Amino acid sequence: DTEVTQTPKHLVMGMTNKKSLKCEQHMGHRAMYWYKQKAKKPPELMFVYSYEKLSINESVPSRFSPECPNSSLLNLHLHALQPEDSALYLCASSRQLAGVLIGELFFGEGSRLTVL
Amino acid sequence: GQQLNQSPQSMFIQEGEDVSMNCTSSSIFNTWLWYKQDPGEGPVLLIALYKAGELTSNGRLTAQFGITRKDSFLNISASIPSDVGIYFCAGQTGANSKLTFGKGITLSVRP
Secondary structure, eight states: OOSEEEEOSEEEEOTTOEEEEEEEEOSOOSEEEEEEEOTTSOOEEEEEEETTEEEEEOSOOTTEEEEEEETTEEEEEEESOOGGGOEEEEEEEEOEETTEEOSOOEEOOOEEEEEO | OOOOEEOOSEEEEETTOOEEEEEEOSSOOSEEEEEEEOTTSOOEEEEEEOSTTOEEEETTEEEEEOTTSSEEEEEEOSOOGGGOEEEEEEEEOSTTOOOEEOOOEEEEEEO
């Protein structure tokens, strides 16, 4: 059982829709991540939140908007997406020691997004 | 940027066999990690390595952090059908750096 919970598991949306992906963890981790993964490829980092503040944005288009309401929750707001944005979106969390990101990531099962 | 090389892309073994896969880089990494991803799931951490030369086991899995800090290997002994999946190596170059992932090796186990 994963300790990082993502909803929804599957999402189909049109290019004009607005939707959100949600992620929750209760491990007390203070770093949370969004990754995008295409089939048979490694995960690609999108955003990192450290102590609820955005610390890394990997030049992600503004149609993806992250939000960290508190230390347990992470959202990814989607608006005006393109078909090429269809992918598995993975949330992850990790510990931080003295402000240092620890590479031991705990991933959720992912949200499979299809953009029509 | 840093790259991690994993090859071949796919491996096919017989149940019960041992398999070894390695991960190499032209850059030095201070942390090496191995993840496994099953179909429809997120990656799961198998082993994390923090010191050059470190050899760590997790059940039938053994991984080593290369002495040069530029490589790592993962060995699976006595493979079983549930070992099927994609194995990613990942590395971290230093404090607060993001993870770099290899392209992954898809393992198939024939019963």
